[in-house]
Amino acid sequence: MKVLLPKRNLHLLLEALDHRMEVVAPIRAEGVPVFASWRGQPLALASNPLIPPQEFLLPQRDVLFRYVQDCGRYTFEKVSAKPRLIFGIRPCDLKAVAVLDRIFGKDPLDNPYFDRRRSTVLVGLNCLWPEPGCSCAAFGAGPEVDELSDLQLTDLGKNYLVETGSPAGVLILREHPEFFIEASEKDQAEKKKALRIAGEKLRGGTSPSVIKAAIEKADWDALGRQCLRCGGCTFVCPICHCFTIIDVGVPDGERLRCRDTCILSGFSRMTSGVNPRKSQGERLRNWFLDKFEYIPENIGLLGCVGCGRCSRSCLAEIDRQKLEVLR
Template identity: 35%
Template sequence: MMWEIDKRDILKWLKNLKRDFEVIAPVDVHEEVLFMPLSNDTEITLDYTNTLESPKEFFLPKTEEMFSFKKKGEDFKITSKIDDKKRVLFGIRPCDVNALTLLDEVFGGKYRDPYYFSRRENTTIVAMTCTKPDINCFCDSMGTGPSLSKDFDLLFTELDETYLVEVGTNKGEEILKLKKDLFKEADETRRDEKKRKIEAAKKRIKRHIDPFEISRKLKYVDDDVWRKLGERCIGCGGCSHICPTCHCFDVRDMSVDESGKRLRYWDSCIFSGFTRMADGVNPRETKESRMKQRYNCKFNYFFERYERFGCVGCGRCTNVCLGNIKMVEFLKELKVVILTENGKDHKKDERYI
């Protein structure tokens, strides 16, 4: 069954949810849209392409305390810090929903991460079909947008005066029922209207790649290509910080006397210290080697392990890169170079790297 809600009633519905959940929604902060917990005076925005940062930090915080420890005499006590707060994440785009399912693969499996999955399982995902793709978006090429057919609890699609609402799980049904008087049953003509919106969004996407072809060809790229790309990179880590699928972290113990805590915090393969070993040896000491690792991780290594690409095509890395490295342009030109010159002559890619 499909429902619809008047655009003017969205905030009313979200404020009602605040009685039982922490509600996280897109908020305009100094002309940038960020996901933030709603307070009583917070005004959400529904007019956005995508958020500056992904909602990854609500599942994998930038810094988190994993547990505290204390020694007293012969006793040693460890207290775990599992976050089990009930949340509703509203307005997440399809690309970011797909990114979460990628993180599920990483933190699941044989060694399931209880910190990540406690947040994941206690969060209700209210996704928003993307009708206004970003200029650097290429989600259509990656199969991660602009529409969504699964992995949501509720899915909202903007129509003219209302939002079409589709229920994906019982969790979604439950939060819809909490203020059901704001929703009315939608007829089948709304499905056609949604389809037209999605087709219009796809036509707005101007950047396209063939990820399978890129994955096959990356192993043949000459080191000189990575050297030129490394010259553009300033090593700030902005691309990995902003990426919804980057998940590298470091762990550190902080202690005073006989008590302390263990912290986990974001790290980046772009940083020189990421692979530095205890004796000072660093297998990825140069920026070119780190750029090679990053691109292969997204389009090669991740696929080999999970049969999915590690990039969802959100375009955020291009938006924030201080070296003006444009992922799609680099990959497309790289493909041309490889196909025409077999990876030996890289003159054609100089305008990008």
């Protein structure tokens, strides 16, 4: 299905959806765009937030279940995912969701991830104004939304062209026909033209093969000394998903899944104190190999979508395309 959503109707549509589920959308907080619970604020759709929307599928602190102890016997309380709609997800971040789906979908299925995933409606936004540092096209992750989204929007000036990608998307259009008007072939042609221009802007971006060649040649000891060990590159990455499990509370409490990162020494250190990846250079190399070799070997998709967030957040200014050391 293809329809037009006049921009004046966008807030009305989100308000209507907000009665049934939590609406998450990019808004401005302290001057910067962030994905957050939408309460009627103006939307900040001009640039992709530094923290990806994956925070709503794989939160930094995820309560897996609660436990209650009574006379030495434990009972467990499952935490249910609430219905949610994430609006304005860029194609790179949608591709990253596809990667997470494959990783968490491998046997044994990760139920807490999929409980949340199944109760989340994804509304993608085609990327017509790529930013410096974006390489989605070379990574097969943009600038057009792929089939993963439930609804796909393209900004055509006064209106959004809205296309459905799943039964959940069709249901939203059927339940709220008052907000939409008919689309024509001309609108489709306009979308194609806008995406062609966006694709041209992305031409020349770094490709995975360039990074793989740089991994082979890099001086990892020197890069390890340049790295400040802040973990920032991992926590802004829409695909990084390392975690640790902790129980908080005795005798009653919660089992938490907290995000962790293989780039910091504590992640690979074993109980005996032995660490198979002793130096920061080894850990940094492992981080790159995971994205460009291990994840592709395991699930058939790259572990990077070229969103550029790791470069934007790196205080040590490690050049992730050339992997050359700052002098």
